[in-house]
Amino acid sequence: MRRGHLLLGLVLPLASIAAESRVPSRIEIISDATHPVENGAVVQKQIGSGAFIRYFTIDAQARLDETLSKDLPADPEQARAIALKRIQALDRPGLARQLSESFEGLLLAQRYGIDRYPAVVFDEGKSVVYGVADLREAVRLYQQSTIKKRQ
Numbered sequence: 001m002r003r004g005h006l007l008l009g010l011v012l013p014l015a016s017i018a019a020e021s022r023v024p025s026r027i028e029i030i031s032d033a034t035h036p037v038e039n040g041a042v043v044q045k046q047i048g049s050g051a052f053i054r055y056f057t058i059d060a061q062a063r064l065d066e067t068l069s070k071d072l073p074a075d076p077e078q079a080r081a082i083a084l085k086r087i088q089a090l091d092r093p094g095l096a097r098q099l100s101e102s103f104e105g106l107l108l109a110q111r112y113g114i115d116r117y118p119a120v121v122f123d124e125g126k127s128v129v130y131g132v133a134d135l136r137e138a139v140r141l142y143q144q145s146t147i148k149k150r151q
Contacts, residue, residue, distance in 0.1 A: 022146045024122040024139070026052045030109050031118035032059040035133065043135045053135075056105025058117070060098045 024047075029037045037055070044053050068086050072079040108114075112125040120129045120138035127145060129138040 022143065023047050024051055024142060026123050027054070027135070027139070028108060028121040028124075029053070029055045029118065029135065030058060030105050030112075030114055030121065031056070033057055033063055034059075035118045037118045037120065037133055037135050037138070039135045043139055046136075047139070056101055056108065057098070058102050058105040058109065060102035064095070064099070 027043075029040065031037050040053055040055060044051070068083050072082055108121070109119070112119075112121055112128065114121070114128065116130055118131065118133060120132060120135065120142075122128070122142050127142055129141050132138040132141065
């Protein structure tokens with residue numbers, strides 16, 4: 001099979017799924033640094049500006065604690081001085097944003113009853129896809145489930 005035919009063979013089924021299924025208006029990705037969900041920009045481009053995609057990395061506080069305390073000496077005064085230097089070197093506006101988004105993600109996870117990660121939440125909790133690290137695949141599964149519900 002020629003490459004053009006292969007590409008067309010892949011695009012047509014996706015287009016038909018998109019045509020038959022519902023495009024989510026809101027996608028919230030709740031995960032941690034060890035379970036990143038990829039292809040958010042690709043999905044945003046495919047579904048257009050009609051959908052709002054937001055990514056929450058819920059372990060920002062734990063990663064900050066780990067960064068600040070990594071390899072600190074046993075002496076409390078030395079450890080305090082090194083930790084203070086590390087805190088002063090932080091990008092405070094960026095850190096504040098990361099921590100805020102992390103806590104917001106934790107609140108959303110609690111609100112939606114999310115109990116494992118990654119979780120891709122569609123339309124404010126109406127549907128959730130767990131354990132999928134590719135947002136394209138999560139959207140495909142969501143769209144398949146909306147087709148099945150209408151049949």
